[in-house]
Amino acid sequence: xxxxxxxxxxxxxxxxxxxxxxxxxxxxxxxxxxxxxxxxxxxxxxxxxxxxxxxxxxxxxxxxxxxxxxxxxxxxxxxxxxxxxxxxxxxxxxxxxxxxxxxxxxxxxxxxxxxxxxxxxxxxxxxxxxxxxxxxxxxxxxxxxxxxxxxxxxxxxxxxxxxxxxxxxxxxxxxxxxxxxxxxxxxxxxxxxxxxxxxxxxxxxx
Amino acid sequence: xxxxxxxxxxxxxxxxxxxxxxxxxxxxxxxxxxxxxxxxxxxxxxxxxxxxxxxxxxxxxxxxxxxxxxxxxxxxxxxxxxxxxxxxxxxxxxxxxxxxxxxxxxxxxxxxxxxxxxxxxxxxxxxxxxxxxxxxxxxxxxxxxxxxxxxxxxxxxxxxxxxxxxxxxxxxxxxxxxxxxxxxxxxxxxxxxxxxxxxxxxxxxxxxxxxxxxxxxxxxxxxxxxxx
Numbered sequence: 414x415x416x417x418x419x420x421x422x423x424x425x426x427x428x429x430x431x432x433x434x435x436x437x438x439x440x441x442x443x444x445x446x447x448x449x450x451x452x453x454x455x456x457x458x459x460x461x462x463x464x465x466x467x468x469x470x471x472x473x474x475x476x477x478x479x480x481x482x483x484x485x486x487x488x489x490x491x492x493x494x495x496x497x498x499x500x501x502x503x504x505x506x507x508x509x510x511x512x513x514x515x516x517x518x519x520x521x522x523x524x525x526x527x528x529x530x531x532x533x534x535x536x537x538x539x540x541x542x543x544x545x546x547x548x549x550x551x552x553x554x555x556x557x558x559x560x561x562x563x564x565x566x567x568x569x570x571x572x573x574x575x576x577x578x579x580x581x582x583x584x585x586x587x588x589x590x591x592x593x594x595x596x597x598x599x600x601x602x603x604x605x606x607x608x609x610x611x612x613x614x615x616x617x618x619x
Numbered sequence: 620x621x622x623x624x625x626x627x628x629x630x631x632x633x634x635x636x637x638x639x640x641x642x643x644x645x646x647x648x649x650x651x652x653x654x655x656x657x658x659x660x661x662x663x664x665x666x667x668x669x670x671x672x673x674x675x676x677x678x679x680x681x682x683x684x685x686x687x688x689x690x691x692x693x694x695x696x697x698x699x700x701x702x703x704x705x706x707x708x709x710x711x712x713x714x715x716x717x718x719x720x721x722x723x724x725x726x727x728x729x730x731x732x733x734x735x736x737x738x739x740x741x742x743x744x745x746x747x748x749x750x751x752x753x754x755x756x757x758x759x760x761x762x763x764x765x766x767x768x769x770x771x772x773x774x775x776x777x778x779x780x781x782x783x784x785x786x787x788x789x790x791x792x793x794x795x796x797x798x799x800x801x802x803x804x805x806x807x808x809x810x811x812x813x814x815x816x817x818x819x820x821x822x823x824x825x826x827x828x829x830x831x832x833x834x835x836x837x838x839x840x841x842x843x844x845x846x847x
Contacts, residue, residue, distance in 0.1 A: 486737065489843045497838025591837055597715055598836045605717045605736055 444585040447509035453582035455511050456522025457592065458502040461575060462513070464537050465495040465502075468568055471541065471561065474550050478557035483609065491565065491602070501591065523578030539571015559615045562606045566617045569599040569606075697725065699810065705820065706827075709808045715760060715835060722753055727797045728767045729756050731807050731835075739791060741765075741841035745781045746793040754845050758791055759807040762834035763841055764825055766792040772801040779816035789829045789841050807833050 448454040472492035476485050506513055518526035519537045529535055534543035541549075541564045549560050572595065579592035610616050697711030713731030722733050734756035739746075741763035755765055764787075766780050780802070784792040795803075800812040804821065806828035813820050830837070 483736075486843065490738075490839060493840035493842075494836060494838045501838065587832070590832065594835050594837060598839075601715050601717055 444505065444508075444587050447511065448585065450511050450515065451517070451522065452584070453522045453579060454585045454588055455506065455509065456515070456517075456520070457575070457579035457583055457588065458506050458511075459513060459515060460519050460522075460537060461572070461579075461592075461595075462499045462502040462506075463519070464540065464568075464572055464575065465499040467540055467546075468492070468495045468565065468572075469499070471546065471549065471564060471568070474546065475557055475561040478549070478553045478561075479555075481554075481558055484558045484561065487602075487605070487609070488561070494598070498591065498595070502588075505585075505588065520575065520578070523575070523582060525578070537571060538574060539568045541568065555613055559610065559613050562610045562613075563615070563618045566603055566606050566610075567619065569603050570619075573599050573603075699726065704823070705811055706824070707810045709810075713808055717757075718753075722756075724752060724756070726810070727799070728752065728765065728795050728803065728805050728810075730805050730810050731756060731759060734760065738839075738841070738844035740844045740846045741791040742788050743785050744791045744841075744846065745784050746791070746847045748793070748847060749795060750791075750793045750847065755791070755793070758841065758844070759805065760835050761839035761841055762789055762830040762837060763806070764790045764829050765805045766790065766802070767795040767798055767805065768792075768802050769794065769796050769798050769800070773815075776802060776816040780821070783816070783821070783825075787825065787829065790825070791841075806831065807835055809833055 469492045472488035472495075476488045476492075479485065503513065515521070519531075520526060520528055525538075528538050529540065532542070534546070535541060545560075545564060549557060549564065552560055576592040576595040576599075580589055580596065583589045583592060607617060697709050697713075699707035700710045701707050709726070709730055714733050715731075716733040717736040718733045719735070722729075724732055729752050733753075735751070735753035736757070737754055738757035738761055739750055739754040741758040741761065759765060766784055768777055768780070781792055784790045802813050802815070804811050804813060804824045806824075809824075809828055811820060811824055813824070
């Protein structure tokens with residue numbers, strides 16, 4: 414009876430020790446050697462750079478369509494943050510001497526190829542269509558604010574899902590850390606936007 | 620088993636006794652098998668549970684390696700742990716929710732936790748009056764280093780630090796009469812006391828933590844927030 418218990422305890426200890434070793438060893442110089450073009454590290458850098466670009470664009474549009482200070486500040490925050498993060502992602506691809514595009518469908522690196530149909534500019538989950546962006550550019554005041562909050566909430570939801578894919582699969586410590594930061598920050602922004610939608614008598618689309 | 624023993628004793632010698640003995644052995648074997656089966660299942664459950672616990676530790680250590688994952692309790696039971704370099708690190712997760720209510724931070728000045736949705740401008744901004752902790756914490760989230768001082772700090776040190784902050788984007792400075800030491804430096808989850816403006820630990824803290832890898836939101840701005 415004792416032996417199996419000892420075996421079970423040993424297995425548990427081994428797994429825990431492995432996890433601790435992994436956590437301690439993680440994230441040091443893992444970004445110094447180039448990952449493969451089809452790796453999660455390269456795929457996330459490519460796809461999130463595209464995903465972020467639309468959030469930047471959308472935020473610039475709404476800043477031209479409303480005088481509301483709170484919305485304009487949120488849009489400023491999102492566009493600054495995502496433009497900079499996009500620069501980090503593209504910079505890593507440059508350092509790794511990897512292409513910015515792939516013939517594989519977006520998110521193939523996280524086994525989610527074909528998640529979005531790519532029609533009308535919505536290349537990845539959460540992305541707005543060109544039609545929606547055009548509409549945002551024509552609305553003004555509260556109507557523009559509500560559509561922006563709705564589109565950005567969906568954009569964040571898709572972005573968080575993709576960032577979680579990198580947290581799970583990426584091997585470059587600094588990239589994984591950035592992805593986890595995106596998850597935390599965008600989750601917090603989704604709840605902030607839910608409150609802002611409520612104040613405007615609206616709610617998220619999904 | 621008891622009845623088999625009894626019947627074997629009662630029936631004396633001969634084939635009846637042998638039959639009873641065989642029957643008893645079979646029962647004993649069945650009972651042994653049952654015990655072994657229960658033992659096997661039990662041990663399997665323990666091993667699987669062990670693996671689940673181990674895997675959970677593994678997954679957590681993978682996904683939380685920046686110590687910024689949003690948790691629900693912002694006033695948790697954390698404490699500072701001082702490193703060999705004298706920098707104190709908050710030892711539990713600091714939450715990142717945007718809130719409008721007043722947050723009571725467990726340290727002064729605060730190094731993280733829930734905060735106001737508007738960040739304090741931290742593009743080398745020097746404030747001569749105390750600022751709201753809830754706005755300042757948002758600046759730390761964006762990667763800023765916050766220099767604070769109380770009434771015991773000398774004017775020479777204050778002026779020298781102000782000059783340094785003014786030429787360093789992603790830093791800010793303000794008085795904080797509630798803090799324990801004359802001059803303190805804070806970043807997200809990090810804090811230290813320095814003895815003067817010329818203490819070499821000032822430069823060290825700046826180079827390590829201005830937009831350092833403790834930053835929960837890399838790339839976020841220090842401009843267009845709140846100013847005094």
